[in-house]
Amino acid sequence: MGSDQRLASLDFARGEDKTGITLQLEVSPVRALLHSLLCFSLIFSPTLALAEDAVAQANDAPERLTFWDIFLRIPKSVSTTADYSFSKGSIPAYIGILGSTAILYEYDEDILAGFQRQGRDWGLSNNDKTKSFLNIGDIEIFRMPTDAASLLYSLGDGWTHTFIAGGFLASGYLRDNNRAVNTGYEIIQGMILSTTVSQLFKRATGRESPNQRTTYRGQWRPFPSIAAYQSRTAEYDAMPSGHIMTATMTWTVIRENYPEFDKYLLPLEVAYLAALGFGMVNNGVHWAADYPLGIGLGYVFGKGAASIAKKNERFDDTKPGSTWFPSMSDDGSLVANWMYRF
Numbered sequence: 001m002g003s004d005q006r007l008a009s010l011d012f013a014r015g016e017d018k019t020g021i022t023l024q025l026e027v028s029p030v031r032a033l034l035h036s037l038l039c040f041s042l043i044f045s046p047t048l049a050l051a052e053d054a055v056a057q058a059n060d061a062p063e064r065l066t067f068w069d070i071f072l073r074i075p076k077s078v079s080t081t082a083d084y085s086f087s088k089g090s091i092p093a094y095i096g097i098l099g100s101t102a103i104l105y106e107y108d109e110d111i112l113a114g115f116q117r118q119g120r121d122w123g124l125s126n127n128d129k130t131k132s133f134l135n136i137g138d139i140e141i142f143r144m145p146t147d148a149a150s151l152l153y154s155l156g157d158g159w160t161h162t163f164i165a166g167g168f169l170a171s172g173y174l175r176d177n178n179r180a181v182n183t184g185y186e187i188i189q190g191m192i193l194s195t196t197v198s199q200l201f202k203r204a205t206g207r208e209s210p211n212q213r214t215t216y217r218g219q220w221r222p223f224p225s226i227a228a229y230q231s232r233t234a235e236y237d238a239m240p241s242g243h244i245m246t247a248t249m250t251w252t253v254i255r256e257n258y259p260e261f262d263k264y265l266l267p268l269e270v271a272y273l274a275a276l277g278f279g280m281v282n283n284g285v286h287w288a289a290d291y292p293l294g295i296g297l298g299y300v301f302g303k304g305a306a307s308i309a310k311k312n313e314r315f316d317d318t319k320p321g322s323t324w325f326p327s328m329s330d331d332g333s334l335v336a337n338w339m340y341r342f
Contacts, residue, residue: 198294
């Protein structure tokens with residue numbers, strides 16, 4: 001098949017050097033390059049535009065976060081995330097997540113078949129064709145899309161959102177813009193915390209991905225062994241979608257930092273998540289029912305991460321909320337306490 005008859009083709013040849021780093025790469029067809037450029041333009045153009053537009057409003061963020069604040073302010077982020085997760089106001093969200101998950105689960109096979117049929121009609125592959133680009137030993141470091149379908153899937157990849165954070169950081173430091181710098185660091189922290197929690201959920205549910213299913217709508221095998229999960233990840237990690245969660249978290253952080261652009265950002269977020277969601281079902285990587293919980297987790301962790309550069313509000317024990325504080329136990333050991341206010 002000629003290059004003019006395909007969207008993209010990358011053949012990766014293994015080659016190891018003495019350091020144990022494997023670089024897998026060959027000269028790609030023009031269309032693969034165009035897909036990569038499109039991906040970067042979709043990511044960096046709005047990111048840098050927002051950061052530059054914010055220069056005139058840099059005083060909105062008088063405090064600039066540092067790299068170490070990503071870790072030092074984890075307690076504040078976790079506290080804010082807990083406030084949003086366990087407040088009385090979150091009850092409708094729980095109902096929405098549970099209800100929509102139940103409905104989508106009922107029709108998961110129909111949605112999968114419909115999305116993949118539509119994908120084929122649009123000339124999209126129904127398989128995940130991302131390819132390994134950089135390995136260190138046996139550890140895969142970086143994957144790249146090789147066609148339009150895998151490009152949609154890469155919209156939720158951790159590297160994509162690392163690049164988005166990097167765009168804000170670079171623009172913020174170059175233009176002396178605190179708000180852009182803070183946004184970049186908050187996205188990084190949100191990725192660390194949300195990914196940790198999503199891994200716990202994935203292991204607790206153990207749902208098969210569509211392309212690995214052995215039963216109708218995929219088998220559920222909670223708490224697989226570490227060895228089984230690591231060697232056959234796709235058999236256990238469908239629920240919730242980490243890609244949807246990370247994308248939602250990133251957009252939540254951006255919208256929290258740039259509320260004056262929300263009338264533009266919200267539709268962009270919806271379109272972004274819709275494209276990503278369609279792409280992952282089309283590729284057989286996720287079920288539609290994997291998305292509601294992922295979106296909910298992304299939202300609360302985004303709100304938590306976006307709070308770390310904000311001034312602490314005065315404590316008010318008449319309002320629902322939570323806080324972390326240290327204390328000493330009777331035997332003299334240091335204890336971390338979490339207090340929730342109803």
